Amino acid sequence: MMRVPAERVRRQILNVLHAWGMDGDLAATTAEAMVETDLMGIDSHGLSMLMMYESLRGNGQLDLTARPRVMLDAPATALVDGGANLGHPNADFAMRLAVEKALKAGIGAVGVRNSHHFGAAGHYARIACAAGVVGFITSSARTLLLVPTRGTLPLLGTNPIAFAAPALRNRPFVLDIATTTVAANKVKVYDLNGKPIPEGWIVDEAGRPVTDSAEAMEVIFKRPGGGATPLGGAEITGGHKGYGLGVMAQILSATLTGAAFGAIRNPQRRPGDPDDIGHFFLAIDPRAFRPEGGFEDDMDAMIDTLHATPPSDPAKPVLVAGDPEAEERERRLQDGIPVPPALDRHIRDICGRSGARYELGGD
Amino acid sequence: MMRVPAERVRRQILNVLHAWGMDGDLAATTAEAMVETDLMGIDSHGLSMLMMYESLRGNGQLDLTARPRVMLDAPATALVDGGANLGHPNADFAMRLAVEKALKAGIGAVGVRNSHHFGAAGHYARIACAAGVVGFITSSARTLLLVPTRGTLPLLGTNPIAFAAPALRNRPFVLDIATTTVAANKVKVYDLNGKPIPEGWIVDEAGRPVTDSAEAMEVIFKRPGGGATPLGGAEITGGHKGYGLGVMAQILSATLTGAAFGAIRNPQRRPGDPDDIGHFFLAIDPRAFRPEGGFEDDMDAMIDTLHATPPSDPAKPVLVAGDPEAEERERRLQDGIPVPPALDRHIRDICGRSGARYELGGD
Numbered sequence A, B: 001m002m003r004v005p006a007e008r009v010r011r012q013i014l015n016v017l018h019a020w021g022m023d024g025d026l027a028a029t030t031a032e033a034m035v036e037t038d039l040m041g042i043d044s045h046g047l048s049m050l051m052m053y054e055s056l057r058g059n060g061q062l063d064l065t066a067r068p069r070v071m072l073d074a075p076a077t078a079l080v081d082g083g084a085n086l087g088h089p090n091a092d093f094a095m096r097l098a099v100e101k102a103l104k105a106g107i108g109a110v111g112v113r114n115s116h117h118f119g120a121a122g123h124y125a126r127i128a129c130a131a132g133v134v135g136f137i138t139s140s141a142r143t144l145l146l147v148p149t150r151g152t153l154p155l156l157g158t159n160p161i162a163f164a165a166p167a168l169r170n171r172p173f174v175l176d177i178a179t180t181t182v183a184a185n186k187v188k189v190y191d192l193n194g195k196p197i198p199e200g201w202i203v204d205e206a207g208r209p210v211t212d213s214a215e216a217m218e219v220i221f222k223r224p225g226g227g228a229t230p231l232g233g234a235e236i237t238g239g240h241k242g243y244g245l246g247v248m249a250q251i252l253s254a255t256l257t258g259a260a261f262g263a264i265r266n267p268q269r270r271p272g273d274p275d276d277i278g279h280f281f282l283a284i285d286p287r288a289f290r291p292e293g294g295f296e297d298d299m300d301a302m303i304d305t306l307h308a309t310p311p312s313d314p315a316k317p318v319l320v321a322g323d324p325e326a327e328e329r330e331r332r333l334q335d336g337i338p339v340p341p342a343l344d345r346h347i348r349d350i351c352g353r354s355g356a357r358y359e360l361g362g363d
Helices: A006-020 A024-039 A047-060 A087-105 A121-130 A184-190 A213-221 A239-255 A294-307 A323-335 A343-353 B006-019 B026-037 B047-058 B087-105 B120-131 B183-190 B212-222 B238-255 B296-305 B322-335 B341-354
Strands: A002-004 A069-073 A078-083 A109-114 A134-139 A162-167 A173-177 A277-284 A337-339 B002-004 B069-073 B077-081 B108-116 B136-138 B161-165 B174-177 B275-286 B337-339
Touching: A002 A006, A006 A024, A006 A047, A006 A337, A024 A047, A024 A087, A024 A121, A024 A323, A024 A337, A047 A069, A047 A343, A047 B087, A069 B108, A078 A087, A087 A109, A087 A121, A087 A277, A109 A239, A121 A134, A121 A162, A121 A173, A134 A239, A162 A239, A162 B238, A173 A323, A173 B238, A184 A213, A213 B161, A213 B337, A239 A277, A239 B161, A239 B174, A239 B296, A277 B322, A294 B238, A337 A343, B002 B006, B006 B026, B006 B047, B006 B337, B006 B341, B026 B087, B026 B322, B026 B337, B047 B341, B077 B087, B087 B108, B087 B120, B087 B136, B087 B275, B108 B238, B120 B136, B120 B161, B136 B238, B161 B238, B174 B322, B183 B212, B238 B275, B337 B341
Parallel strands: A078 A109, B077 B108
Antiparallel strands: A002 A337, A069 A078, A109 A277, A134 A162, A134 A277, A162 A173, B002 B337, B069 B077, B108 B275, B136 B161, B136 B275, B161 B174
16 A cells, blocks of 8 residues: 655645635645644545545535634634634634633633534644643534434434643643444445444444444445444443433534534525534633643643553553554654555546646655 | 432431531532432432441541632632532532633633532533533542553543533433443442343453453452443443543543542542542533524424434433433422432431431431
């Protein structure tokens, strides 16, 4: 498989976004978020999303020329309209605004409506950390995938929750999770390898667990009923908790900001209308609660203790959220970002259609 | 089993708290929180906690005469020292302070350190809802129960997360979850009934699932290793997500407020020192983001849609977080709060030792 240096992946994304008419600064922010996502190993949310963005743009659902607009502004809160542009520039703008407010008011909450897919939520949580504050992020999502506990139809997206907190000696704690048990993409990988999926990931329209990966793909992408279980799986193992967390993310991201609840078929909605995805960004300055440095010292002590927990398998040490992504980032900075042949072909095609210069494949 | 009217349970709790020297207003707040918890069917966190509080008080770990003190105060944030009193009066005070700030600044975050068990987190989230704002709560916990993914020792408590949002036509959405798959109390119920527990609740010191309920009780209460799985269970079904949510609750409740991380054996700690539990309370006024009423209308539309999801079993309709507790509350307001004979005996004994008037058993 081709491995492409991060810098070249960034240039490739920039070329396409520029060809699509996105402003230079917003394109730079978007390319940065997408490359960081690929570097952290979250392949489903980086470069490979360009195909989806191209199709949204083709449908007229995406306005790459819009700039985030502050609609309501107060010392500790703000509402931003994303103008139906990609989520990345909206999220970057909103997270930085929340951080700015937190550094003055101790806390800042910024909601975004009328946005789109923003890549990996953890990327924006890391922006908060880099400024020395705690970050908390939720988002609604476009594709209905999560089947509520006891239900038969998917009514919520994977609605991610991210949370990050800075340390001093250690890497920051960065949690970035879907509120479903797994993302659709994981099922795809099992299907491609012809492997059955573990029980508890996907249920059919009768609420029965599906373990055949080909059938699971059908349930997710073709059949109206069935979908992904909420985190926790079945009700007996706490699936109602994951369902509740998914609704919490929906409320903060979309109900609070006035964005869409995808499961309601709005009769006023026309083909080509934007998806109206919502995001929520919270930043908290530890210095509003403790003298400078105390928080970070205690973070380090906690992270050290968690890392030192005796593991059940000595080959698999206990991790802290953010470890796998940070380690993958170091590897990929060294070795490049893997680009499968099919993705490379898609990118070549996008370049052909948009007139962007192709450069993944090298000099 | 004896069923006692809520009003009489409240008087019983008040009698004991007064006999223990708690101030009238703080005792009233505590009794209210405990009775509400029992009314909502969360038996493990209400009246039955008096035995634990008596033992903490006996050890000198609990100071029932302390009043919550605001240590740091800003328009949108505050830090409260709980003075080693029970969590209930501290949590009630902090949640109301957060709501007050949210009504002025759009958002309010109040941390509490040096506190104790506060009952059910959802009770305080409902206080936010009753004032028309969104509430979000986390807490650290005393007993180490959660075994980190890949680990063999419990390092975190059940660290609850609660979230509530008001509607108009519908009951509010009220999520109140432990970040473990189940609470220790659920295992106790299976053990009392001689039933095996479902795989995925408890793991032993080698990380193997335990299904024998008697062995599970031993793992939880007697053996140093093993404990409860995080929400999601095994790593393959997303247990690392629940582990991350547990750490998130720990960071917000304890690291941010300067409260204890129980897993670190502090050499300065002496027997009788308070547990130093931390809580975090966030309130958000929807009117900082949307015109009055828009949030509640969209909450109603979402809740209606969730309730209308076709269920896989027609006898078990799709629920929204808070439904089971609200329904149980109506039943118990009617029929009284069930008090098992063993609990009644404990309460009689506490009355005997404290000099409080016993009145559960009637006139």
